[in-house]
Amino acid sequence: MSVAVAQPPAKKGPQTAARIREAALELFSRLGFERATMAEIAAEAGVSQATLHYHFADKDQLWRAAMLQLRAVISEEERLLEAAADAAPEVQLRMAMRLFLRISWNHPALGRIVALEGMAGGERLDWLDAHLIGPRNRRLAELAQAAIDSGALKPFPAATMIITLQAAGAGVINLAPMMRKSFGLDPSEPAAREAHERLIIDALLGGLLTPRTT
Amino acid sequence: MSVAVAQPPAKKGPQTAARIREAALELFSRLGFERATMAEIAAEAGVSQATLHYHFADKDQLWRAAMLQLRAVISEEERLLEAAADAAPEVQLRMAMRLFLRISWNHPALGRIVALEGMAGGERLDWLDAHLIGPRNRRLAELAQAAIDSGALKPFPAATMIITLQAAGAGVINLAPMMRKSFGLDPSEPAAREAHERLIIDALLGGLLTPRTT
DNA sequence: TCTTTTTCTGATTTGAAAGTCAGGAATACT
């Protein structure tokens, strides 16, 4: 019981910063920027709180670093879309929507953060718009607009469609705690996930495609 | 410049508690529970911070009081539905959806709070489920289930449909800051609001109604 | 009028979380 220390826990090597980023992403997305504390993040990453400040200047910088890590993963997955760059607009749109839902599912952090910051506004939203969601949103909107212009989709404002897709797509995952509470259902089961995916695609595309008889 | 005081601001009478509740609702919904501070609420209501603690034991009680006030207003508006209690299920559902969207619009606080707390989970969500959103959600789900049973709607899980409606319906309003940032559009304009309403109704009902040719 | 109760406030306490710093331990370099 002298001073302390001893067990070298988990190879304190250069992975430390990465572990911190992961812990930060997890906590920021689950709790939002304010509720997540530096102390919790440090504990989750298995380091002292001061270590966080050694690797990242302040909480804000840590948040940005976590977001950039998330972006890297997502951009990688979205590269799938490039393969279909010359398909018909509504085909591309359907693919993009499926991919969007899949990514929402694989990275719940994204949807939660977009919902939290997109609601609050402020500097972090500005940053997110510039680095993460803005380009993504506008690309989707262009796709939707192309589908509208080609006559395949009813002429709703593309921006409204995209925001609605975003909200609806992330909704079931974001609102998992509420769903459990109100309905006793767990939306993280694969069956529920698939039902949700079909629901969105059927509803948005089924409901918005122009009827063939016109 | 002696001591201070003088102008009797806004009749400190029995409306004080009500003014505090309104200020609290405004700030809680705009900023969420944590970001909203007692000091700000007090300032908004035009009273001292200690007065908040005179009328409400602590921040949590104040939050509950604000929510109950919101519930009272909403319940009143929802009474409209009773008039259609014996229409066909899908007609009732369409009415309920319209009303839901209208309420989301008239009371942005509701959607924001549901999104914030429904994402976070915890005690406040438990309370909300018991007193505000649970009964509402389950009533809507029953309506949707009835429409499904009657064969008018495709057989998607009713709970998933309701959560999606909730997310999509409140989405454009909740994500107004993001929409402004990403698209430079203001969803609070009447035109945008109407487009959104038509979009949701068209998409969800148009896409989910069983085709007449089957 | 005097007294009591209700309503409200300034000043203060408490607690929690962000951020700082001097220095210890490990690693790399010579």
Added chain:
DNA sequence: AGTATTCCTGACTTTCAAATCAGAAAAAGA
């Protein structure tokens, strides 16, 4: 080995918001 550098930590300071409290001002009641 000796030295420098990188990585990490415990202890501390600072900041900010919730909650408390003693009492002032106003209203109600006698």
